[in-house]
Every structure is written in C-alpha cells, then in structure tokens.
Amino acid sequence: MRKSHTITISGAGSTRVPALVGTFVEFRDRFPVSKFIFYDIDNERTSKTEAYIRLALKTYYSDAEVIFTTDEDLAYSKTDFVFCQMRVGKSEMRSYDEKIPLKYGLVGQETCGAGGFSYGMRSLTAMIDMVKKVRSYSAETWILNYTNPAAIVAYGLQKVFPEDKRILNLCDQPYSLMRSFAKILKVDQKELSARYFGLNHFGWFTALTNRQGKDVFVELKEYLINHEFKPYNAEQRAKSWLDTYVRVNKYMQYIDEYIPTTYIQYYFFQEEIVAESNPNYTRVDESFDTREKEVWDLCKRAEGKTDFKDLVLLNDSVFGNLMVEVAESIAYDLNEEFIVLVQNNGLIDNFEEDAIVEVAGTIGKDGPKGYPYGPIKTFYKGLMENQYAYERLTVEACLEGSYVKALQALSLNRAVNGLENAKAVLDDFIEVSHDYWKLK
Numbered sequence: 001m002r003k004s005h006t007i008t009i010s011g012a013g014s015t016r017v018p019a020l021v022g023t024f025v026e027f028r029d030r031f032p033v034s035k036f037i038f039y040d041i042d043n044e045r046t047s048k049t050e051a052y053i054r055l056a057l058k059t060y061y062s063d064a065e066v067i068f069t070t071d072e073d074l075a076y077s078k079t080d081f082v083f084c085q086m087r088v089g090k091s092e093m094r095s096y097d098e099k100i101p102l103k104y105g106l107v108g109q110e111t112c113g114a115g116g117f118s119y120g121m122r123s124l125t126a127m128i129d130m131v132k133k134v135r136s137y138s139a140e141t142w143i144l145n146y147t148n149p150a151a152i153v154a155y156g157l158q159k160v161f162p163e164d165k166r167i168l169n170l171c172d173q174p175y176s177l178m179r180s181f182a183k184i185l186k187v188d189q190k191e192l193s194a195r196y197f198g199l200n201h202f203g204w205f206t207a208l209t210n211r212q213g214k215d216v217f218v219e220l221k222e223y224l225i226n227h228e229f230k231p232y233n234a235e236q237r238a239k240s241w242l243d244t245y246v247r248v249n250k251y252m253q254y255i256d257e258y259i260p261t262t263y264i265q266y267y268f269f270q271e272e273i274v275a276e277s278n279p280n281y282t283r284v285d286e287s288f289d290t291r292e293k294e295v296w297d298l299c300k301r302a303e304g305k306t307d308f309k310d311l312v313l314l315n316d317s318v319f320g321n322l323m324v325e326v327a328e329s330i331a332y333d334l335n336e337e338f339i340v341l342v343q344n345n346g347l348i349d350n351f352e353e354d355a356i357v358e359v360a361g362t363i364g365k366d367g368p369k370g371y372p373y374g375p376i377k378t379f380y381k382g383l384m385e386n387q388y389a390y391e392r393l394t395v396e397a398c399l400e401g402s403y404v405k406a407l408q409a410l411s412l413n414r415a416v417n418g419l420e421n422a423k424a425v426l427d428d429f430i431e432v433s434h435d436y437w438k439l440k
Contacts, residue, residue, distance in 0.1 A: 013045025
C-alpha cells in the first residue's frame with residue numbers, strides 16, 4: 001500500500017474541481033489521499049460545489065477527511081501537496097482580458113496577447129503571496145501550479161524564489177495534444193514519446209516515437225496535412241475550441257516541418273481570429289453558458305441528497321489526470337515522461353539560460369528534469385526570443401511596478417503589434433485593474 005497524503009486544492013471554487021475530485025477517485029490506489037483541504041477566498045463559489053464534492057467523496061472515498069475552508073493557515077499549515085489553480089479576479093476580470101483587446105481589433109484571449117499580459121499581472125502577484133504563505137510553514141510542501149498564464153507565472157516565481165525546487169508549473173495543452181495524437185494513431189497515450197521544444201503556449205512537436213522506438217511522426221504529420229485535426233474529445237468541445245485545432249491544419253499548410261501547439265494560431269492568424277470574434281460575447285461567456293452552467297446544475301442537484309443515485313461522477317481526463325499523475329510521479333519517484341516547464345540551463349543550447357522553456361522530460365522526487373534538446377533553427381529561435389522578451393518584461397513590470405516596461409512588453413507581443421495598440425490596451429487595463437496591480 002502506497003503512503004497516503006494530505007492535499008490542498010487552492011482555488012477550490014473553480015468549476016474544474018468537481019472533475020478533479022473524480023480523478024482522485026480514479027487514482028485512489030495509485031495516489032491515496034488521507035485528507036482533502038478545499039481552500040478558496042470566496043466562500044460563495046465553493047458553496048456551489050461543496051455538497052456535490054462532499055457526497056462524491058463520501059460515496060467513493062469514505063476513509064478520507066474532507067475540509068472546506070477560507071482560512072489560509074488551515075489550508076497551508078500541514079499539507080504535502082498544494083494543487084493551485086487560481087483565477088484572480090474571477091470571470092469579471094477574464095471578461096476584460098478578452099474584450100478590451102477586441103475593442104482595438106486585437107486578439108481577445110485570456111493567456112495570449114494583451115489579455116495574457118493582464119491576467120499574468122494579476123496571477124503573479126497572488127502566486128507570490130501564496131508561495132510565501134506556504135513556505136512560512138514548510139519548505140517540503142510541493143506546489144503544483146496550474147495558474148495561468150503559466151509562462152509568466154513560472155518565470156516570475158523563478159525570479160522571486162530562485163532556490164525553491166518544489167514549485168512545479170504545469171500546462172495540460174501538450175498532454176491534451178498527446179492524447180489527441182494517440183487517438184489518431186490508434187495507440188495508448190503512454191505508448192508515445194515526444195520530442196518537443198518551446199515556451200508555454202508557444203511550442204512545437206518535432207518527433208514522436210512509439211514504445212518500440214518506431215518513428216510515427218511522419219504518419220501523424222501526413223494525417224494532419226490531409227485531415228481536419230480534432231481533439232480526442234471533439235464531441236465535448238465548443239466550436240471556438242474546435243477552431244483552434246483546425247488552425248493547426250492551416251499553419252501546416254504553410255510550414256509543415258513541425259506540429260505546433262494550438263496556441264500558435266493567436267500569433268499567426270490574428271486578423272482572421274478577430275474577424276470571427278464577437279466583442280460582446282467571448283469565450284468567458286461561452287464557458288459560463290455551457291461548461292460552468294452544466295457543472296453548477298449538477299452540483300445543485302446534489303444538495304440535500306444522502307446518496308449518489310441519479311448523479312454522475314465527473315472526471316477530467318486531461319487537467320485532472322495531468323495534475324494527479326505528476327503528484328504520483330513525484331511522491332513515488334516514478335520519473336514518468338511529461339512535457340515539462342523548466343529553466344533552460346543549456347537544454348536548448350542556443351537560447352537564454354534563464355528562460356523557462358517547455359521540453360520533453362521526466363518528473364520524480366527531485367522535480368522535473370528536461371531532456372537536452374540541442375540547438376533550434378533560426379525561425380523558431382527568432383519567434384521564441386521575441387516571446388521570451390515579452391514574458392521577461394511583463395514579469396519585470398509586475399515586480400517593479402514599471403509602466404515603461406509594461407508598455408515595452410506589450411509592444412513586443414506579436415498579437416498586439418506596435419506601440420499605439422500597446423498603449424491603448426495598457427491604459428484600459430490599468431483603469432480596470434487597480435485592485436490588483438499598479439504601475440508608475
């Protein structure tokens with residue numbers, strides 16, 4: 001029997017949490033938990049899902065202690081893992097992140113472009129405070145961070161906590177793409193091993209082999225060139241998400257050397273994306289009317305019930321599986337393969353040493369270890385240098401409160417395009433973000 005753990009879920013009011021609980025249930029033998037602590041600063045949000053979560057755990061995980069709290073001391077004082085997924089400013093601020101850029105004809109996306117800048121400024125400040133609080137109790141607790149934008153948060157945390165080796169930043173997009181590749185190739189995801197490089201939400205798959213070492217990358221590329229790319233769970237996705245996969249096909253009509261992540265679309269097809277966007281109804285609204293409503297309606301039905309009859313146990317086989325598989329690999333030193341976010345330190349040998357790069361690697365008891373990639377070609381290096389400069393300046397603007405660096409960061413971003421646009425969106429974001437960050 002494997003050792004069991006105390007888990008804190010920070011940002012527990014998220015509608016993703018009920019499905020994460022389902023993943024814990026599925027993994028209970030592989031990653032046993034003795035205590036679940038659900039923490040959020042907003043008791044109103046957690047109250048919408050608490051009845052469902054308590055009933056699910058009572059039904060499927062009855063031996064575990066369950067705590068819901070708004071007390072960060074209780075949340076962080078005695079825990080082995082913090083699963084963190086903050087959305088600072090909640091949906092209200094996400095709406096600004098997506099709609100302010102569209103006002104100026106720019107991509108309105110929550111992690112990329114101007115919206116990603118705004119979200120990153122809020123997230124980094126809150127994450128720094130959270131890490132300090134956790135570390136005031138323990139240097140041993142693992143912080144598994146899923147808070148976006150991961151690139152900005154990861155680089156900022158590295159700057160503030162350079163010696164802390166138990167902060168691990170995660171993104172499920174490469175994991176999700178690997179699952180989609182596996183479905184296309186009709187194999188189990190675990191049978192595939194990738195070669196990959198980039199920055200978070202800004203990377204490329206460059207090779208793929210199966211467990212026997214056979215190259216299946218050419219087969220996958222030929223499929224994507226000749227067939228519409230769909231995620232493994234296409235029937236569950238909204239059209240706006242499906243469009244992001246189709247644009248992988250479009251990118252590969254121009255450059256078919258590697259397979260990009262879906263987020264590359266925001267930096268190459270801005271005009272098309274803006275033209276298709278409704279400035280009054282963006283993905284935050286779509287999410288609220290679909291996935292979030294479905295989760296809240298299900299959770300509402302659990303109120304007052306004493307059994308799980310007529311309810312369904314949610315499960316997120318990407319976000320949830322990634323989080324729990326990573327924790328499992330750390331806890332039992334499995335050194336399983338993932339696409340990891342790590343400081344470069346020569347992994348990409350013609351790129352900045354201190355950049356947080358995304359490469360294939362392993363995760364074990366000492367955290368993530370990236371596989372050395374070697375040099376990258378001029379085209380990709382140029383793109384990444386520009387994106388890295390934007391990320392670095394955003395972090396410096398946040399830490400120093402610098403208006404000039406914020407303006408420089410935004411003007412570099414390929415999805416913003418120039419100083420005039422950068423100043424316009426920055427000034428609008430300052431106006432709505434005064435409760436979260438200030439510049440001088």
